[in-house]
Amino acid sequence: MQRRHLLAGASAAALAACSRPTPGQSGATAVGRKLQWKMVTSWQPNFPGLGAGAARLAEMIGRASGGRLTIKVYGGNELVPPFEVFDAVSRGTAEMGHSAAYYWKGKNAAAPFFCAVPFGLNAQEMNGWLYHGGGLELWRELYAPFNLVPFPAGNTGVQMAGWFNREITAVSDFNGLKMRIPGLGGDVMSRLGATAVNIPGAEIYTAMQTGALDACEWVGPYNDLAFGLFRVAKYCYYPGWQEPGPTLECLLHKPAYEALPDDLKAIVEVCCQAINDDMLADYTAQNHRAMRSLIDEHKVAFRRLPDPVLNALRQAAQEVVGELAASDPFAHRVFDSFSAFREQVRVWHGISEVPFYQARG
């Protein structure tokens, strides 16, 4: 009798613990149970494209799961700072995160390949490499020791080269330029004489306004209009050589993800793939509207970077990416996979996408 009571007490305690899931323990008996997760992000809450995309992802998972998995979304600094998303999800402070892998290049040399490589892959090509070219398997392998499962979860499409307070007519104009530019693009700019810094998006406007920065790249018309960057820099250049199709990431705390029943795992996976597609559609629909507004209402004259400047950037990018691959065995494996895919798809798109754009005029 005593023994039966003890067992009953233990079961009740276990059930009570399960009804208040904590990170890493949230799903072991989760079939039919309602889970509440946290998602930390590197973006301002509901910021167009990025923050709104993360919120749509959370909403979609809640709806698709019939409320069995609901997710509360936190903007940058609401629970953790924007650049601590990786660590927060790794240690289980939150079960999910939404961010960009190139922010973590200080932790792992291979990380930028899963977001943006200068002169690398566009959005369509990134999806091809990640989903059907071996990229996602490598990404999962890279993040596994950090207790993280990554999913592609958004893409902005080709970005802009950025906003500058001086005209760029030659590579020498980069000398001494203080520019906000994260990831490998920052390393390329440093090689050409600039000082590259990385600060969260929310801090860019003030840094430009106060003169702490001479130049910045953020995303493109949709997001740059929202930040009002046209007010703090005279020149906007294209194309976004540094981010031809950056993949955003949804990070899952591995123990929490693995404890999910199979149908919720599938819902998370499918919703991530849906937002990966939907965010690109949002940018594609909004960027050209924002571009018109910047031109017509705010009198922004977009400029193309001169060919000699783009050639110098491409040359420096090859050096930077090559040295990165040589610095780390895993980065070399990723580089080999990425480079082989890029070369093959470059040839194919050379007789499909590229001539179509040219023929369309």
Ligand code: CA
């Ligand atoms: Ca950017």
